[in-house]
Amino acid sequence: MDLGTRPRSTAALLSRVGDRIRSRNTLVIEEWEDITAWASDHVVSGPQGAATITEGYLDTGVPIAGPGAPLVSEFALMELVAVLGRTPDGGKAYVGRVIECAWRLPNVYEAVVAGRLAPWRAERIADLTRSLSAEAAGFVDRQLWDASGIGWAQLERLVAEVVLRYDPERAEADRAKAADHRHFDISDVDEHGLVHLDGLLDAADGHDLDQAVARRAEVLGRLGDNSPLDVRRSKAAAELARQDLALDLLVPDPDTGEVVATVPGRKVVLNVHVTDTTLAGRNPVGRWDEGRCPISTAQIREWLRARHTTIIVRPVIDLADHLPVTAYEIPDRHKTRVALRDHTCRFPHCTRPATRCDIDHARPHDQGGPTCPCNLVPLCRRHHRAKTHSTWRYDTPAPATYVWTSPNGYRFRVDHRGTHPVHPPDE
Numbered sequence: 100m101d102l103g104t105r106p107r108s109t110a111a112l113l114s115r116v117g118d119r120i121r122s123r124n125t126l127v128i129e130e131w132e133d134i135t136a137w138a139s140d141h142v143v144s145g146p147q148g149a150a151t152i153t154e155g156y157l158d159t160g161v162p163i164a165g166p167g168a169p170l171v172s173e174f175a176l177m178e179l180v181a182v183l184g185r186t187p188d189g190g191k192a193y194v195g196r197v198i199e200c201a202w203r204l205p206n207v208y209e210a211v212v213a214g215r216l217a218p219w220r221a222e223r224i225a226d227l228t229r230s231l232s233a234e235a236a237g238f239v240d241r242q243l244w245d246a247s248g249i250g251w252a253q254l255e256r257l258v259a260e261v262v263l264r265y266d267p268e269r270a271e272a273d274r275a276k277a278a279d280h281r282h283f284d285i286s287d288v289d290e291h292g293l294v295h296l297d298g299l300l301d302a303a304d305g306h307d308l309d310q311a312v313a314r315r316a317e318v319l320g321r322l323g324d325n326s327p328l329d330v331r332r333s334k335a336a337a338e339l340a341r342q343d344l345a346l347d348l349l350v351p352d353p354d355t356g357e358v359v360a361t362v363p364g365r366k367v368v369l370n371v372h373v374t375d376t377t378l379a380g381r382n383p384v385g386r387w388d389e390g391r392c393p394i395s396t397a398q399i400r401e402w403l404r405a406r407h408t409t410i411i412v413r414p415v416i417d418l419a420d421h422l423p424v425t426a427y428e429i430p431d432r433h434k435t436r437v438a439l440r441d442h443t444c445r446f447p448h449c450t451r452p453a454t455r456c457d458i459d460h461a462r463p464h465d466q467g468g469p470t471c472p473c474n475l476v477p478l479c480r481r482h483h484r485a486k487t488h489s490t491w492r493y494d495t496p497a498p499a500t501y502v503w504t505s506p507n508g509y510r511f512r513v514d515h516r517g518t519h520p521v522h523p524p525d526e
Contacts, residue, residue, distance in 0.1 A: 110507040127218045128211060134194055135201040135208075137179055143170040163195030164225075167233040168202040199225035203233065204240040223251060227258040235265040250450060253517070260384050260393035267383045271397055296336075302387070302394075303402045312336050367403060368411045388454070423471035427464045434458055436472045445493075445501045446482035447511040447518040453477035459486065461495050476501065 143160025160170030171194075180190030200208040200221050207224055210216035224243055228236045239261055243254075262270045283298040300308065315335030316328060324331055387394045403410060424430060438453040456477035462468030476495070478486060485491045493503045493513075500514040502521060510521035 113507060113509070121214070124214065124217060128214065131197050131200075131208075131211060131218065134179070134197045137175075138169065138171055138194075138198050138201070141172040141175040143172060161191075163191055164199040165203050165229040165231060165233070165236055167236075168198050171198070193222075195229070196222045196225035199229055203236045204228065204243075206240045207243055224254060227254055231258070231261060232265060235261045238265065250448070250517070252450070256392050263384045263393055263395050267395065267397075270395055274395065274398065308339075311339055315339065367408055369403075388452075423469040423474075425470070427460075427470060429458050429470055429475065433470070433472050433475060437475045437477055440472070440499050441477050443477070444479040444482055445476050445513050446478060446485070447503055447513055449479060449482055451479040455479070457483045459483055461493070473498065 161173045161176065162168070162170050163176070176191060176194065177187070179194060180187060183190050183193070185193060200211065204221075204224065207216065207221050211218055211221045224239070228239050231239065239258060242257060259270075262273075278301065281299050281301065283300070284296070286295040286297070288294055312332050312335045315338055316331040319326075319331045319334060320328075324334070326334070383396050385394050385396050385399050386392070402408070422433070424433075437458060441453050443449060443453055444451045444456050456479045459476045459478045460468045460470070461474050461476050464470060468474050476493075482491075486493070490506045491503065493501045495501055497514075500512065503511045503513065505511075512519045512521050
């Protein structure tokens, strides 16, 4: 079939795709409601009744969700899984995720039933919360009541933060146990005279190593080495083993021309956020911007105690400040505020860190838009081009909230909860 001879409406095609997704989700939601009703009818009331005799056979109540969810009849579960057409293990896990949501994540379950949250996203949340206490699972549930725009990595980071917050002893024990598996191995020499490296490092140590290798690779390039970057990084790692001679180099800053002397050791920029929990001494959770993940304050203390560490404590930054400047060029203090406020590119579903993005004037500077954090938005280069050279557009109805409109008129709301489709009022 020659598709080029049959013009079609892209908007209509996309509309049909969206309709089918909503129809499929409706069927899954009905299945969830039936499974929840089934579970209510097959609850084994407690450890005392967890084993009963049914027609001469031992029927055991099995826990297929986290603490606080009901035990269900093992034999009845076998029947349900068979009717669902799933494998025994896969079906048990699937029913467990539905029960996890219905009993331990009521806000997530309600969002699924109301059609605000895709069932597959709720299943992912349930997988991550099953091992948590009821209190910790409740915290996740309250945070994710409207999680349709949150990606898997962000979900995993939130659960990691919950473990740090509600069970810091377990989190620290798990971290210490995992740290015992750190290693750094070099393979035997292959037929080309090369070796392979394999290692597991503390996150901050790995970051320091990456920074040192990147610095050495850049210096090699400046000194005339025309090898590809990956090859120069390999050479740089070897030079580190023979002592980092770059530590004594004077390198000119390419933007200002200022000569900067590199110094050895780790450089840590510490942003202290004062909240009610920190004032009360109850918050054991920090955030590592480079790793984009929560970390324990115990691990932060370890990093700060490392030898030759330079610690920079930034003054408190009020993200609500309005500090316009007349120039088009964006000062570093504004870039810092924007990055701390938005964290990532603000295009729908994009997760590129704001520190690696362009800064866009929401209202163009030549049309009167101020160079002020209230008018500045981080966009990665690809999405900055889309906004500038295509018909993608966004509005800012509230601070740190962006409503995008696609070329075919689809709208998406991007805020600290993630990306959410904005449906027309008649849908």
